[in-house]
Amino acid sequence: xxxxxxxxxxxxxxxxxxxxxILSLVQGMYEADSYHVTLLALESEIxxxxxxxxxxxxIPDTVYETMNTAGICEVVEYLQRQHHYSSILxxxxxxxxxxxxxxxxxxxxxxxxxxxDVKKTEHALVMLRTAYAGNIMAGIRSVxxxxxxxxxxxxxxxxxxxxxxxxxxxxxxxxxxxxxxxTLLQKRAKPVTGDIRNSDVxxxxxxxxxxxxPLVQQxxxxxxxxxxxxxxxxxxxxxxxxxxxxxxxKLVRSRLYFALGINGAIQHVEGLKEVETIIAxxxxxxxxxxxxxxIVVEGDAKEFIEKLLARIQNTQDTQIGES
Numbered sequence: 001x002x003x004x005x006x007x008x009x010x011x012x013x014x015x016x017x018x019x020x021x022i023l024s025l026v027q028g029m030y031e032a033d034s035y036h037v038t039l040l041a042l043e044s045e046i047x048x049x050x051x052x053x054x055x056x057x058x059i060p061d062t063v064y065e066t067m068n069t070a071g072i073c074e075v076v077e078y079l080q081r082q083h084h085y086s087s088i089l090x091x092x093x094x095x096x097x098x099x100x101x102x103x104x105x106x107x108x109x110x111x112x113x114x115x116x117d118v119k120k121t122e123h124a125l126v127m128l129r130t131a132y133a134g135n136i137m138a139g140i141r142s143v144x145x146x147x148x149x150x151x152x153x154x155x156x157x158x159x160x161x162x163x164x165x166x167x168x169x170x171x172x173x174x175x176x177x178x179x180x181x182x183t184l185l186q187k188r189a190k191p192v193t194g195d196i197r198n199s200d201v202x203x204x205x206x207x208x209x210x211x212x213x214p215l216v217q218q219x220x221x222x223x224x225x226x227x228x229x230x231x232x233x234x235x236x237x238x239x240x241x242x243x244x245x246x247x248x249x250k251l252v253r254s255r256l257y258f259a260l261g262i263n264g265a266i267q268h269v270e271g272l273k274e275v276e277t278i279i280a281x282x283x284x285x286x287x288x289x290x291x292x293x294x295i296v297v298e299g300d301a302k303e304f305i306e307k308l309l310a311r312i313q314n315t316q317d318t319q320i321g322e323s
Contacts, residue, residue: 004036005086008079008147009053010072010099011041012091013064015154020052022089024157028118029087029125029148038083040075043171051163059172069098071176073106078174080107085147092151100151109146116156116247116270129153130247130267137266155197155251158274194226195250196243201225202254204245206268207232208261208282208301213239215305216260222312228252230262246271261301264289 007026012018019039026037039053042061049056057079063071076088088103090096092114104111117128124141127150131138142148196202201223205216210233220227229239231246245252247267253274260281262268269292272278280293281301290296297304 004034005030006083007035007037008076008083008085008088009037009039010076010088010090010096010103011039011045011049012093012154013042013045013095014093015091016045016048018091018093018152018154019049021155021157021159022091022152023052023161024159025089025115025118025152026087029120035086038079038085040072040079046169050167050169051165052159053167054165055168055170057170057172059176063176064095068176069102072099073102074177075172075174076103077106080147087148087150089149090151092153096151100149104149107147107149109149110142112140112150114153114247115150116153116251130270137270153247153251155253196226196228196245196254197250197252199226199252200255202228202245202252202256203258203260204228204230204262205233205239205260205301206230206262209233210236210238210261212302212305215302215309219258219305219309222309225254225256230268231265259289259293260305262289263287264292 009019009022023037026035036054038055038057039049040057040059041049042064043058044061046056046058059075090100100111100113112127112129114129115127119126119128119139124143125148126139126141128137128139130136203216203220203223203225205213207230209216213233217227228243228245231244231248233239234241234244241249244250245268247270249271251271251274255276257272257275257278258281259278264287269288272292278293279295279297280289281297281299281304282290283298283300285296285298
């Protein structure tokens with residue numbers, strides 16, 4: 001085991017599949033059978049990840065419940081001194097975004113945030129992420145000694161293989177510092193809402209639908225899908241960030257995606273890599289989104305929705321009359 005690249009993955013406590021999906025990133029970083037992956041996980045959640053990771057180091061659930069980032073950083077620092085990891089990978093979700101910079105500072109190493117892909121060159125590993133408000137893709141080379149550390153954008157990778165490795169479980173036996181700068185004053189349950197990543201049909205509005213977003217929502221309800229939005233609508237307060245599509249939002253895998261009045265900046269297009277069929281409606285057929293779309297409708301998105309809703313209603317009325 002000592003001659004292999006040692007990799008540490010920090011568990012995502014929001015969605016366990018994000019931790020498993022990082023294995024696809026690891027495969028892109030190293031040659032087959034040249035790495036050994038350790039997962040730092042909660043004691044109560046190891047059953048669903050056994051068989052995916054070679055080694056699991058468990059810590060008490062209370063460490064995460066109290067948001068004891070100092071304690072978790074202490075654990076990672078100790079593990080790094082013991083095993084000298086080649087890379088440390090953290091899902092860029094709620095807890096991960098708090099942990100990643102703290103761990104990097106503790107280890108005196110660099111951090112690349114919200115990575116969406118990696119490329120291997122002859123001399124270095126290149127990590128890809130969006131920059132300048134999502135307008136370009138930046139490639140960041142890893143140089144020097146020390147672990148390659150990155151936070152990984154959720155849903156950028158997918159690991160479909162069945163469990164296939166022998167997993168050993170190792171409880172973390174040292175005491176974990178309990179001090180924290182946070183004091184829990186109150187707990188409230190988060191409202192349960194639909195996740196656009198689970199919808200087969202997404203109706204997404206962009207800047208061209210800034211004044212008409214309720215129409216986007218109406219069409220989504222009529223088609224049994226979900227409404228989504230570009231970053232521009234979210235930044236203008238028209239739509240909530242929970243339904244934003246793109247690198248700084250959510251990466252989606254719907255079977256059908258309507259891009260209504262969306263120009264198609266790089267950060268938005270990055271969120272559509274796994275979509276099966278894209279229908280773009282835009283006043284300009286030269287908009288970037290149109291080059292990605294399977295079907296392009298050149299025209300006003302508002303007018304398109306109104307006519308489509310009218311056609312659906314007429315069809316339904318005809319079917320009712322015939323019955």
